[in-house]
Amino acid sequence: MTHPGRRPKSLTGRRPKSLAGRRPKSLAGRRPGDACMPRAWRSVTIVTSEEEFRNIGLSMTTHPMEIDSDGDDHTHSAGESVIVAGDLPAFDKAIPWVEKYRPQSLDDVAAHRDIVDTIDRLTTENRLPHLLLYGPPGTGKTSTILAVARKLYGSRFRNMILELNASDDRGIDVVRQQIQDFASTQSLSFGVKYSVKLVLLDEADAMTKDAQFALRRVIEKYTKSTRFALICNHVNKIIPALQSRCTRFRFAPLDAVHVTERMKHVIEAEGLDVQDDGLVALVRLSNGDMRKALNILQSTHMATQQITEEAVYLCTGNPLPKDIEQISYWLLNEQFTDSFKRIEEMKTRKGLALVDIIREVIMFVFKIKMPSAVRVQLMNDLADIEYRLSFGCNDKLQLGSVIASFTRARSALVAAAT
Numbered sequence: 001m002t003h004p005g006r007r008p009k010s011l012t013g014r015r016p017k018s019l020a021g022r023r024p025k026s027l028a029g030r031r032p033g034d035a036c037m038p039r040a041w042r043s044v045t046i047v048t049s050e051e052e053f054r055n056i057g058l059s060m061t062t063h064p065m066e067i068d069s070d071g072d073d074h075t076h077s078a079g080e081s082v083i084v085a086g087d088l089p090a091f092d093k094a095i096p097w098v099e100k101y102r103p104q105s106l107d108d109v110a111a112h113r114d115i116v117d118t119i120d121r122l123t124t125e126n127r128l129p130h131l132l133l134y135g136p137p138g139t140g141k142t143s144t145i146l147a148v149a150r151k152l153y154g155s156r157f158r159n160m161i162l163e164l165n166a167s168d169d170r171g172i173d174v175v176r177q178q179i180q181d182f183a184s185t186q187s188l189s190f191g192v193k194y195s196v197k198l199v200l201l202d203e204a205d206a207m208t209k210d211a212q213f214a215l216r217r218v219i220e221k222y223t224k225s226t227r228f229a230l231i232c233n234h235v236n237k238i239i240p241a242l243q244s245r246c247t248r249f250r251f252a253p254l255d256a257v258h259v260t261e262r263m264k265h266v267i268e269a270e271g272l273d274v275q276d277d278g279l280v281a282l283v284r285l286s287n288g289d290m291r292k293a294l295n296i297l298q299s300t301h302m303a304t305q306q307i308t309e310e311a312v313y314l315c316t317g318n319p320l321p322k323d324i325e326q327i328s329y330w331l332l333n334e335q336f337t338d339s340f341k342r343i344e345e346m347k348t349r350k351g352l353a354l355v356d357i358i359r360e361v362i363m364f365v366f367k368i369k370m371p372s373a374v375r376v377q378l379m380n381d382l383a384d385i386e387y388r389l390s391f392g393c394n395d396k397l398q399l400g401s402v403i404a405s406f407t408r409a410r411s412a413l414v415a416a417a418t
């Protein structure tokens with residue numbers, strides 16, 4: 001219900017709190033006529049290129065949930081002039097690459113071919129079930145659902161979905177009011193092929209248990225008109241009752257091959273100078289998280305023109321492989337005090353964190369030949385130190401503990417040899 005005099009909120013009479021529903025702050029989001037826009041711009045649509053226009057339109061949501069917007073991303077009403085590429089170069093640079101290169105269609109989603117094909121087929125046949133997508137961050141869960149929404153509803157998909165993520169309040173009140181309101185109202189959006197609406201609950205594992213219990217009933221009640229898509233990192237934080245109402249898909253960390261392929265695409269599109277070892281380092285540090293890979297690539301590119309292995313490691317503050325080699329050598333060969341002094345000096349000089357050093361040194365422990373009892377003990381010790389560091393323990397004392405663990409392992413090695 002809208003009150004007289006108030007701005008009508010949306011077709012459903014409710015204004016979603018999601019990011020998508022918020023008024024965009026960027027220039028791209030302002031509509032001609034906005035008071036704070038320079039006078040000369042008020043009657044123009046600003047476009048830098050067609051692809052960019054599409055990206056901006058989809059990622060920053062130029063017309064969220066507003067039926068009076070003209071809807072189609074590629075149409076401009078008569079009389080509007082268009083500023084084309086080159087006029088606003090800073091505009092392009094402002095978009096983070098994770099958004100700029102977000103897959104627009106299901107075909108663009110790298111890896112997970114079997115999952116994506118299944119969802120694609122169900123979407124095509126209008127048999128979409130409630131979905132539960134889970135897996136580590138940066139593996140394409142949100143992108144897949146947004147691509148499904150785009151496929152179902154075309155460019156006006158924002159009118160047909162209710163997107164709530166972790167930054168929105170998603171307590172029991174939201175389930176009872178906002179979600180129920182959305183699900184129970186008849187959709188009057190014109191020109192869409194598919195009338196079933198979509199409720200997208202991103203980062204659903206952050207929802208309270210009460211809200212999840214309330215959602216259980218809502219899902220069943222409105223199955224006819226609404227599909228729910230839950231996305232989360234930890235599936236065990238979703239109550240079993242909700243899990244059983246959804247079709248589950250697990251998004252595993254991405255293969256190095258897929259990350260490399262996608263990075264090559266971005267490198268080519270941006271015309272970057274990336275050395276082979278730089279690309280390998282990038283993929284290695286990303287650990288199967290495409291978002292991380294794109295962010296590292298963009299920040300390294302901002303820091304230096306030529307992207308080499310060293311640039312990538314320096315930019316992310318990770319220890320270089322050769323530094324780790326050196327540290328491992330000291331740990332295995334030097335006396336306690338010498339080891340301590342040298343590692344401490346390197347840590348200060350290069351600004352390394354002990355936790356990063358430990359994580360890399362552990363890889364070395366796997367490679368070195370030693371009796372399994374010694375290896376087990378050493379791994380255990382290092383894992384304990386990492387755990388303690390996560391609680392903010394003193395770095396210097398913990399470094400002492402690392403060296404002590406290696407000293408003990410060395411003694412055990414000597415004892416085993418004799």
Ligand SMILES: Nc1ncnc2c1ncn2[C@@H]1O[C@H](COP(=O)(O)OP(=O)(O)O)[C@@H](O)[C@H]1O
Nearest residue numbers: 098101102110137138139140141142143290291
């Ligand atoms: N499978 C994928 N294929 C292509 N790009 C991906 C994929 N997964 C992630 N990305 C990139 O990472 C960014 C974040 O992906 P997103 O779908 O939001 O991840 P999630 O929701 O799993 O955390 C996207 O904008 C996209 O650029």
Ligand SMILES: [Mg+2]
Nearest residue numbers: 141142202231
């Ligand atoms: Mg996500």
